[in-house]
Amino acid sequence: MAGITTTQLVKEYPGGVRGVDEIDVEIHDGEFFALLGPSGCGKTTLLRSIAGLEAISSGTLVIGDRDVTNAEPGVRGVAMVFQDYALFPHMDVGDNIAYPLRIKHVKRDERRATAERVADGLSLQGLIERRPGQLSGGQQQRVALARAVATRPDVLLLDEPLSNLDARLRLEARTFLKELQRDLGVTTVFVTHDQAEALALADRIAVMRAGKLQQIGTPREVFQRPNNTFVAGFIGSNPMNLVAATVEGGAIAIGETPVPVPSGTESLVHDGQSVIWGIRPEYLTWSDAEEPGGIPAEVSVVENLGASVLIAVNVGGHKFQVVVPEHREPAPGDRGWIVPQAAKTLLFDAETTERIG
């Protein structure tokens, strides 16, 4: 078991493009850690750099107490599950799981025994002699996991572990992964572009964009207090409502309505400053009658989400999204008020896009 520390890690491609740009991350021993970001943000490159499949251009990488910046992948004590699982099609499940042991010159009987024990632990009983091609997607994933954990690695790396499964299986596999990780207690880093997956699985999340780290924090931290407007828009199944505004006497105008700046930021802003005001759709309520702090709005679109309804409303040229409980939804064209929960509003600097306060 081991933690992972990267210091000023850079992966630069020929031509000067930086896939990973000066990343400082400290992943604790036994932690379930997510690298989250849109495609092309460098999250997979960072994972592959940790694995040793990409040569690190500068900076250092420490796993446990060893500096493995330039070490061969085979000696880093890491195991990885690839997005396509990379199961060898010409070997049966048992040989696949035992392949790492074969490289370590473990005897065949012992290999087979270990493979069976690990397979049992991952509910793959009776599949030992099948070929990967004869397995379902979920089973293939479990075989890949079994192969990765068979050698008791210090660090387990998962590249988009759930993306090759269909939607229903994905939820099942998510729970399974979390349980497995807790049972093994192995430091696990996984890459995903799906914020819901990251929020559900990870102990902590690193949000990345264009090779740079945007924020590291627990799922609650990145959801409640995003560092900048990018994280605010990326995290959450409905992106945060972000509205450009100007500070005027300790308040900002949303449409015609003055809204006080979030508590704690009063002293950090000055009159005339350009800011971005943010509030999550889940923290807005819809009201037919005027309420204190309510902002007049008109409903334009209503989308049913099952147990709740997402409505889009217009406020003086700005569009807001509001999550409304079922059976309480207004119809398009209705006029009413949206009421923000004052404690949940956020303020960002319009220039740097960083959160204020």
Add this chain to the structure above:
Amino acid sequence: MTTTDHVQKVAADANVRHFLSRIAFTIILTIIGLLFALPMVWLVLAPFDATPTLSLEWPDWTLQNFARLAENPYALRSIGNSLLLGIGTMLIVVVLGALAAYAMSRIRIPGRDGILYGLLLLSSIVTGTAAMVPTFQIITQLGLINSYVGVLLVLAGGILPTVIFILKDFMDSIPKSYEESARLYGAGPFRILRDVVVPIARPGLAFIAIWTIVQVWGNFLVPFILLRSPDLQPAAVLMYTFYTESGQADLRLISTFALLFSAPVLLIYFIVNRRYGFRFHGGIKS
């Protein structure tokens, strides 16, 4: 005549016409098929005929021709020589071809595809008539005339570019994640080649092996110009010496030897097919 009758008559005419055209088509195909079958039938029948001619006739059954061939001091040995050259070239080509194709597939070299296409285009020259004289001179200066080393080098050199080209396509179709996965568990490049790449590329390697043997088996020019002693000659060259005393082609020997000549290649095909699940998809990604 009513309209209905007329329509029925037209339909019947169309049916008859369709039927006749099918018959004509089948007859033409049968004739073409027979034309192609004739040499094969000759090849099987003529060796058993006491007096074979170039025409196809019911043989006057005998095994005399085989007995005569067995008396020829060079005949059987030449088949052995052909096998030696074929298998030797095959081993060189498969081993070097697999290594080169793997490297070509995995390492980014500027102008890689240009190199491959260039080699492919030039390769036909090495074993071809155009480069016969320079090839002969090079081999002479190397002191490799009348030795199998020289023949193997020239044959392998001529075949390798095509082999690398075909195998590279096979290697390209193997996902990189397989190798990366093996690398993470500590496997080195040769280990990965042995455990992962070769087993997956096996149909391609089997194809290359057979194809190489067939190429060498039928190659007349290279052994003809590079080998001197009659006891080193492979079968394809030896056949050229079967004349009667009067200078006529000795059809009894030629037909019998031709049958023996084609047998090993067929045999190898069936053996490889059974053992390695030989599939004829060449460089096409399956």
